Amino acid sequence: MTNQFPITVTVNGVRYERTVEPRLLLVDFIRHELSLTGTHVGCEHGVCGTCTVLFDGQPVRSCLMFAVQANGHEIRTVEGLGTMDKLHPLQEAFRETHALQCGFCTPGFLMTLVPFLEENPKLSEGEIRQALAGNLCRCTGYQHIIDAVKLASDKMGVKP
Amino acid sequence: MKPAPFDYYAPTSVEQALDHVAQLGYDAKILAGGQSLIPTMNFRLAQPSALIDLNNIPELFYIRPSDDGGLLIGAMTRQSTLERDPLIAERAPLVRAAMPYIAHPQIRTRGTFGGSIAHADPSAELPAVTVALGARYRVRNKAGERWIAAEEFFVSLFTTLLQPDELLVEIALPPMPPRSGWSFQEVARQSGAYGLVGVAARVTLDDTPSGRRCRQARVAFLSAGERPMLAQHAAKTLIGQAPTAEAIRAAAEAAAKDDVDPSSDIHASADYRRHLVKVLAARALTEAFQRANI
Numbered sequence: 001m002t003n004q005f006p007i008t009v010t011v012n013g014v015r016y017e018r019t020v021e022p023r024l025l026l027v028d029f030i031r032h033e034l035s036l037t038g039t040h041v042g043c044e045h046g047v048c049g050t051c052t053v054l055f056d057g058q059p060v061r062s063c064l065m066f067a068v069q070a071n072g073h074e075i076r077t078v079e080g081l082g083t084m085d086k087l088h089p090l091q092e093a094f095r096e097t098h099a100l101q102c103g104f105c106t107p108g109f110l111m112t113l114v115p116f117l118e119e120n121p122k123l124s125e126g127e128i129r130q131a132l133a134g135n136l137c138r139c140t141g142y143q144h145i146i147d148a149v150k151l152a153s154d155k156m157g158v159k160p
Numbered sequence: 161m162k163p164a165p166f167d168y169y170a171p172t173s174v175e176q177a178l179d180h181v182a183q184l185g186y187d188a189k190i191l192a193g194g195q196s197l198i199p200t201m202n203f204r205l206a207q208p209s210a211l212i213d214l215n216n217i218p219e220l221f222y223i224r225p226s227d228d229g230g231l232l233i234g235a236m237t238r239q240s241t242l243e244r245d246p247l248i249a250e251r252a253p254l255v256r257a258a259m260p261y262i263a264h265p266q267i268r269t270r271g272t273f274g275g276s277i278a279h280a281d282p283s284a285e286l287p288a289v290t291v292a293l294g295a296r297y298r299v300r301n302k303a304g305e306r307w308i309a310a311e312e313f314f315v316s317l318f319t320t321l322l323q324p325d326e327l328l329v330e331i332a333l334p335p336m337p338p339r340s341g342w343s344f345q346e347v348a349r350q351s352g353a354y355g356l357v358g359v360a361a362r363v364t365l366d367d368t369p370s371g372r373r374c375r376q377a378r379v380a381f382l383s384a385g386e387r388p389m390l391a392q393h394a395a396k397t398l399i400g401q402a403p404t405a406e407a408i409r410a411a412a413e414a415a416a417k418d419d420v421d422p423s424s425d426i427h428a429s430a431d432y433r434r435h436l437v438k439v440l441a442a443r444a445l446t447e448a449f450q451r452a453n454i
Binding site: 059 | 161162165166194195199201202215240260263264265266269270352
């Protein structure tokens, strides 16, 4: 028996009411129901990080949650970070340090980093690398991503 | 691949959850953090006909001091909460030390203490930590509740003493005895990857007329057998001894020889795992005894 469950989810500040099967993954709900395709599907088993979104402000793997679990909660995706005219300082930093090539991993890195930078303004390279261990990139070799994090923490005007 | 269809229940109290568990038994899986369950469902390695979601039961999320100086922790407490909690830092530093080794930050946002225990992955950190600490688990069903000692709870791979009508609801951590030290060590190829071998250790010293002697040594290995391996032989070599480098070396060798049963897989051979047991036991005991001496 497959039920249909009504859910209410706030995504990037917008309230959505939808009806979903329990087995619908949160990442597929975001991409197919809401047409927010900035969040990506990579591995479907929780190691690559391309599906990372903010759930009540904290980074989660949206491929390891069901849409029904988001009922009553708040989600932020990469579309809610900035616009082409007004990029988030982190997005600007990624552009300046050439921290993306194909861009597939980038939304996941950004959503992991937003709360991370808020909680940890000044970090060593080792700590940055550990914080990003849950996000894989096949193009860049990570060095420019690390540079972007350092640049962003300066841009975000955080005091040492 | 996407998960197979299932019935979904979202109880808002432990009583409601126990009703579902009693009715559904083995047909249902419990959904706690989902960070181990959902990957298996995404690949259809697991196809439970029903999920009982515990995430909407506020009474299962807490960290409380207990009267004996230890802690009582609700089974659904998030790993990210444990990582940041001041009571954990103060009364259970071994738990805090293990947290960065548990997968990745995004997983710890959802993963739970009780979920890790009930899932009983031999490579998991929290089962080994709770065995080293001598923790106890409170388990409930419709008829009542019982307490199970951590070191008895784990039977085999992904197999515990939990019955199909039971829920793990609470973890009780005892207080750290005076003159105790602790250490957590793990070797993995990448940060957050499954540990090839890991160890959680707690040691306690006595002041005797002839100097400091080891009173107790609880050393539990992960990824060195089908469940957390508590090193009884290593402990025997240490009790009553001064914690010298020589005593630690002998204990580490005993652990590697007699206290573990590692297997070979694509990540490491059994021989290499035994070698890691010896190396990490020595490191953990050295660090733990140093902390105990402060």
